[in-house]
Amino acid sequence: MNDRYDEFSSGSVPYGQMFPDMYGEDAGGEAEQGYENKPRILLMGMRRSGKSSIQKVVFQKMSPNETLFLESTTKIVKSEIASSSLISYSIWDLPGQVGYESNPAFDNEGLFAQTGALIFVIDAQDNYREAIAKLHTTVLRAYEINPEICFEVFIHKVDGLSDDAKTVRQQDIVEHVLANIADAELEDQIQISFYLTSIYDHSIFEAFSKVIQKLIPQLPTLEQLLDILISNCCIEKAFLFDVVPKIYIADDSSPVDMQTYELCSDMIDVVIDVGCIYGMGENDDTGLGYDAESASVMHLNNGMVLYMKEVTRYLALVALLREDKYEKHGLIDYNVEAFKNAVAKVFEPRQ
Numbered sequence: 001m002n003d004r005y006d007e008f009s010s011g012s013v014p015y016g017q018m019f020p021d022m023y024g025e026d027a028g029g030e031a032e033q034g035y036e037n038k039p040r041i042l043l044m045g046m047r048r049s050g051k052s053s054i055q056k057v058v059f060q061k062m063s064p065n066e067t068l069f070l071e072s073t074t075k076i077v078k079s080e081i082a083s084s085s086l087i088s089y090s091i092w093d094l095p096g097q098v099g100y101e102s103n104p105a106f107d108n109e110g111l112f113a114q115t116g117a118l119i120f121v122i123d124a125q126d127n128y129r130e131a132i133a134k135l136h137t138t139v140l141r142a143y144e145i146n147p148e149i150c151f152e153v154f155i156h157k158v159d160g161l162s163d164d165a166k167t168v169r170q171q172d173i174v175e176h177v178l179a180n181i182a183d184a185e186l187e188d189q190i191q192i193s194f195y196l197t198s199i200y201d202h203s204i205f206e207a208f209s210k211v212i213q214k215l216i217p218q219l220p221t222l223e224q225l226l227d228i229l230i231s232n233c234c235i236e237k238a239f240l241f242d243v244v245p246k247i248y249i250a251d252d253s254s255p256v257d258m259q260t261y262e263l264c265s266d267m268i269d270v271v272i273d274v275g276c277i278y279g280m281g282e283n284d285d286t287g288l289g290y291d292a293e294s295a296s297v298m299h300l301n302n303g304m305v306l307y308m309k310e311v312t313r314y315l316a317l318v319a320l321l322r323e324d325k326y327e328k329h330g331l332i333d334y335n336v337e338a339f340k341n342a343v344a345k346v347f348e349p350r351q
């Protein structure tokens with residue numbers, strides 16, 4: 001498990017106590033402190049759909065095989081995540097769906113009012129009819145309380161399915177969910193995004209990246225800065241990664257190709273692994289082996305170059321470019337430095 005998240009608070013609320021007092025006037029208890037002003041991401045879904053596994057694999061570096069031994073969640077588990085001083089959010093892993101939305105004793109207001117994104121996890125290997133019905137009631141209730149919520153559906157555990165089965169299930173789920181929303185005459189108001197995910201490959205990181213990006217108000221500026229950088233340096237693709245969960249918080253505006261994303265994401269693993277073994281300085285308080293000096297250039301055998309440079313304490317620029325374009329690497333370093341300064345300015349507190 002990574003130390004980085006140990007420095008951020010995390011708390012949990014016993015399931016039996018989730019009802020009214022949790023979000024009432026006394027809600028400023030120990031477990032609540034620190035979560036109030038952060039965008040909140042809820043992980044909801046039926047029991048055993050894979051919610052805790054997703055949280056642990058993406059944010060706590062648990063290996064996917066270890067999730068086989070996870071016990072059922074019986075209380076809301078909250079984790080506070082900070083990619084930099086200004087990109088931070090809290091993730092709430094809720095116990096398997098037990099009808100919060102229809103239980104009058106449960107304070108839905110408290111749950112949904114400050115939520116930025118609601119991720120509903122559907123086990124694609126299981127019978128998902130009940131999950132679709134639950135998703136529908138949850139979306140209606142959440143939308144009624146907070147119309148700003150981004151609704152995200154993870155069609156999960158697709159690793160066990162053939163490509164054909166994946167497509168069929170995705171179509172079936174999307175069709176049913178959208179038909180239910182249309183029946184409620186809310187198709188123009190409620191926007192839902194769907195992702196095929198698995199903890200056994202990069203798809204869960206890619207999906208989480210898309211969700212997190214929706215919660216970052218500075219995203220258009222970061223994208224513009226990346227666009228300027230790639231055009232000045234003839235870079236093919238550039239990502240701004242949060243190095244610990246390997247979620248990219250922004251990329252340039254060209255389409256993301258999964259292979260490029262996987263390559264860039266794997267590069268971070270290599271740099272962090274080497275950093276942890278050989279690069280830990282005395283003042284490395286992050287325990288990551290990642291600091292202002294972190295940088296790497298890898299020449300691939302297909303004529304491409306992978307370039308990585310530290311941008312802030314937890315953010316890294318990872319770019320892919322053709323080898324001949326890397327000949328003027330002084331110019332690239334110069335532009336990356338300018339990009340780094342611009343990113344720092346984006347996040348500078350306003351006077």
Ligand SMILES: Nc1nc2c(ncn2[C@@H]2O[C@H](COP(=O)(O)OP(=O)(O)OP(=O)(O)O)[C@@H](O)[C@H]2O)c(=O)[nH]1
Nearest residue numbers: 048049050051052053067068072073096157198199
């Ligand atoms: N094949 C496969 N199995 C998965 C995946 N994600 C989770 N699982 C398995 O699904 C089972 C349930 O995972 P959990 O994370 O405990 O599910 P949960 O939704 O948190 O369950 P509750 O706490 O009961 O609500 C575990 O055995 C995981 O190993 C996945 O992407 N693929």
